[in-house]
């Protein structure tokens with residue numbers, strides 16, 4: 001039985017608890033949320049993981065695994081202290097790791113705690129192939145993200161582009177993954193994941209489209225290197241609870257937990 005504590009009880013956290021509710025090998029013991037969200041989280045958790053406590057921090061608990069499904073601040077606030085205590089962690093807010101120095105800080109905390117932090121693949125696939133290809137040497141990684149115009153509301157594209165009236169697919173950003181993450185932090189998880197697995201934030205090229213012709217989060221990756229090349233297109237259905245998040249992200253967390261909990265891992 002894998003004893004899990006989870007940070008976050010939003011679109012991903014709730015989706016994960018729903019799918020694992022009847023898995024006898026995964027037990028949620030603690031769900032961590034901000035103070036203001038505790039009452040709401042308690043009512044959700046009581047039906048999905050009735051044995052779990054809702055807390056604002058991990059406290060003295062020592063889970064087999066701490067998983068972050070919360071957001072950028074949770075990494076500094078909860079993951080780094082847990083790693084320092086030797087608790088293995090998983091992180092889904094990979095976009096947060098584009099903040100200078102944060103990856104190194106995570107790594108140092110895991111090393112000091114003699115444990116490991118796993119960065120989950122989330123909404124994008126082929127991370128295994130890309131990071132294996134890096135071993136032989138990569139030449140280029142180009143990521144194209146395409147989302148419906150309303151997905152770019154309240155971002156730097158909202159204003160320079162008349163999102164509500166776009167009639168054709170429009171490039172709203174072209175540049176490095178580092179710049180994409182700086183300008184579009186809430187849409188930067190995939191670009192950051194590809195960068196960490198591949199050529200890094202400065203050498204991963206990113207093009208972002210507001211496209212009235214799509215209803216899904218479309219992620220296209222083209223990678224070339226010593227291994228040869230690959231092209232991948234993912235058409236991620238957004239979650240009803242948060243249209244910025246593809247459903248595959250929830251499945252990716254469930255897979256990762258299953259791989260730790262079950263006898264067979266794939």
Ligand SMILES: NC(=O)C1=CN([C@@H]2O[C@H](COP(=O)(O)OP(=O)(O)OC[C@H]3O[C@@H](n4cnc5c(N)ncnc54)[C@H](OP(=O)(O)O)[C@@H]3O)[C@@H](O)[C@H]2O)C=CC1
Pocket residue numbers: 007008009010011012013032033034036037069070071072073074077092093094095120121122123124186189190193241242244245246249
């Ligand atoms: N790797 C990938 O491919 C993807 C990663 N993501 C990332 O996953 C994360 C979660 O996404 P999603 O579930 O859709 O987001 P939601 O906003 O639906 O849920 C986030 C949850 O985390 C809680 N939370 C926020 N900050 C903290 C904190 N410091 N400590 C404890 N709890 C906290 C929120 O509480 P409250 O509501 O009170 O703020 C809320 O319960 C985001 O960072 C998102 O960018 C998303 C999609 C793909």
Ligand SMILES: O=C([O-])CC(=O)C(=O)O
Pocket residue numbers: 095123145186187188189190191217236244245246247249
């Ligand atoms: O598709 C998703 O779930 C999220 C996404 O585009 C990103 O954050 O890069």
